[in-house]
Amino acid sequence: MTHSRRIKTARHRLRMAILVPLLLATLFAGPQLRAEPQHDVLVFLSLEGHDIRSTQNPELDGFNGHGTADLLYTYNSERFRFLAEYILSSSENEMERFKAAWRIDDQTLLWLGRFHAISNYWTTEYHHGQYMQTSISRPGLEEWEDESGPMPSHVTGLALEHDFPLSDSSAMSLGLAAGLAPKFAVDQLVPFDVLNPESGHDLSLSGRLVFRPDVLSMKQIGVAIAHNDIAVVSDSSPNLTDLNAIRQTTAGIFSNWRWQDWVVSTNWVWFDIEMQYRDRDVDDNFLMGYVQGEYDVSDDWTIFGRIEIGDNEDASPYLQLLPSVIAHRHMLGARWDIADSHALTLELADTSTQGDDLNHDNFKEIRFQWSAVFP
Amino acid sequence: MRRSTKKLLLIAAMVMWGDAALAESAVVLVTSSDGPIQEMSSLEVRKAYMGVAVTVDGTTVRAVRRADDERLNQIFLQSVIAMSERSYERRLLSLVLRSGVPRPAEVGDLEELSELLERIPSAVSYMWRRDAEGDPGVRIIRILWQET
Numbered sequence: 001m002t003h004s005r006r007i008k009t010a011r012h013r014l015r016m017a018i019l020v021p022l023l024l025a026t027l028f029a030g031p032q033l034r035a036e037p038q039h040d041v042l043v044f045l046s047l048e049g050h051d052i053r054s055t056q057n058p059e060l061d062g063f064n065g066h067g068t069a070d071l072l073y074t075y076n077s078e079r080f081r082f083l084a085e086y087i088l089s090s091s092e093n094e095m096e097r098f099k100a101a102w103r104i105d106d107q108t109l110l111w112l113g114r115f116h117a118i119s120n121y122w123t124t125e126y127h128h129g130q131y132m133q134t135s136i137s138r139p140g141l142e143e144w145e146d147e148s149g150p151m152p153s154h155v156t157g158l159a160l161e162h163d164f165p166l167s168d169s170s171a172m173s174l175g176l177a178a179g180l181a182p183k184f185a186v187d188q189l190v191p192f193d194v195l196n197p198e199s200g201h202d203l204s205l206s207g208r209l210v211f212r213p214d215v216l217s218m219k220q221i222g223v224a225i226a227h228n229d230i231a232v233v234s235d236s237s238p239n240l241t242d243l244n245a246i247r248q249t250t251a252g253i254f255s256n257w258r259w260q261d262w263v264v265s266t267n268w269v270w271f272d273i274e275m276q277y278r279d280r281d282v283d284d285n286f287l288m289g290y291v292q293g294e295y296d297v298s299d300d301w302t303i304f305g306r307i308e309i310g311d312n313e314d315a316s317p318y319l320q321l322l323p324s325v326i327a328h329r330h331m332l333g334a335r336w337d338i339a340d341s342h343a344l345t346l347e348l349a350d351t352s353t354q355g356d357d358l359n360h361d362n363f364k365e366i367r368f369q370w371s372a373v374f375p
Numbered sequence: 376m377r378r379s380t381k382k383l384l385l386i387a388a389m390v391m392w393g394d395a396a397l398a399e400s401a402v403v404l405v406t407s408s409d410g411p412i413q414e415m416s417s418l419e420v421r422k423a424y425m426g427v428a429v430t431v432d433g434t435t436v437r438a439v440r441r442a443d444d445e446r447l448n449q450i451f452l453q454s455v456i457a458m459s460e461r462s463y464e465r466r467l468l469s470l471v472l473r474s475g476v477p478r479p480a481e482v483g484d485l486e487e488l489s490e491l492l493e494r495i496p497s498a499v500s501y502m503w504r505r506d507a508e509g510d511p512g513v514r515i516i517r518i519l520w521q522e523t
Contacts, residue, residue: 040478218466
């Protein structure tokens with residue numbers, strides 16, 4: 001057996017060792033209180049069809065479908081909390097989050113492990129729970145690393161969460177995180193692999209401050225900053241030749257606000273990037289953001305739309321390294337909650353990806369999805 | 376049965392049974408008869424049932440839901456939580472997903488509830504007043520809803 005095959009087999013066994021108990025827990029456990037500690041298991045399932053039509057580039061045309069199962073397990077005791085999230089899909093199997101926390105007091109948690117970047121608003125709201133987000137697609141700004149997301153989504157390290165109560169019902173939440181950032185290889189960011197600790201990752205630092213006018217609602221407005229030292233695997237692509245590192249600093253403002261039947265969520269992020277080549281540095285600054293509006297037509301029906309735009313992003317040398325990143329999108333959709341925990345969603349979009357040069361690839365998209373959560 | 380249909384039937388039942396069945400009805404918050412929790416405000420009850428850590432009389436409150444009484448649950452959701460069942464469930468799911476906060480435990484019948492309250496002194500739940508008054512193992516903390 002070759003060395004790489006042995007590593008692959010060991011990784012497969014480790015994944016199964018983690019996955020099988022999670023699946024068994026899914027079958028036999030719900031929210032229970034058999035003893036003092038509590039645990040909970042959720043399974044988010046989704047099936048999605050996605051069709052693309054482009055008049056500009058017929059090579060993009062095509063239909064693809066995929067299914068995803070997101071398994072989540074949590075354990076909570078007086079002083080300890082644990083969370084594991086494993087995703088199984090037709091395109092990937094991955095331990096998304098694996099973290100444990102020491103509860104310092106009712107307002108403070110110190111996490112250790114692999115977590116989603118706290119500076120990414122959408123990611124920290126919905127994670128992989130497809131049923132929980134109204135739309136099928138994620139904004140391009142907040143796409144996962146392997147979907148050409150421009151910001152790191154996974155960090156391995158320490159994170160501190162603290163709530164400052166302001167009154168009986170309002171609060172400020174502070175988050176601070178330090179850990180290992182993804183590296184850049186071929187045409188995407190690649191998160192730290194716990195199974196390959198010597199894989200060459202640099203530092204990620206991030207923070208966020210969120211105001212919640214009513215802690216019992218989802219309403220919030222916040223700011224987030226992050227600095228990521230991204231190591232580059234220069235020999236993984238001709239586009240990366242002589243590029244040694246990417247220093248990415250981001251500052252963003254986000255909000256989720258509800259007025260009766262309307263919900264508006266938005267996030268705007270300013271990127272300050274330094275691309276360090278062997279013989280020179282290239283500075284890159286741009287803005288990316290989106291506004292998503294949702295309207296509850298009835299208890300069961302929601303219509304929604306999203307605009308994704310930016311400033312100076314079209315000419316960004318950094319984004320040109322991510323040819324599939326969503327540069328612009330205008331999207332409309334409808335969601336039908338057909339039962340207690342099932343939904344059918346349809347989305348239509350006019351989308352542009354960055355493409356290989358300054359000329360974007362433009363196409364029309366139609367997506368449909370069934371999503372659900374159990375138990 | 377669809378949730379909206381259930382609600383309509385519930386309202387119809389309330390109207391039809393009206394005076395006879397509900398005149399003396401009240402929903403109360405209960406805990407173990409020798410538990411440490413003496414008082415809870417309605418905001419604290421709401422927070423505890425929505426996954427926010429609430430400490431009362433030096434004890435972190437454990438909220439327990441009832442899975443055995445549809446009418447009791449509807450009254451509790453409308454009068455105390457002030458949310459539709461779907462919004463409430465989504466809120467709880469969101470907390471599990473975001474922060475790993477487990478959803479409140481559910482009990483299937485009164486016997487199970489009494490057993491649990493006895494075992495976990497920091498647990499609170501809700502009952503019809505007549506059930507609470509007939510169970511020496513529980514103590515009423517406050518009236519949550521009363522038919523007028």
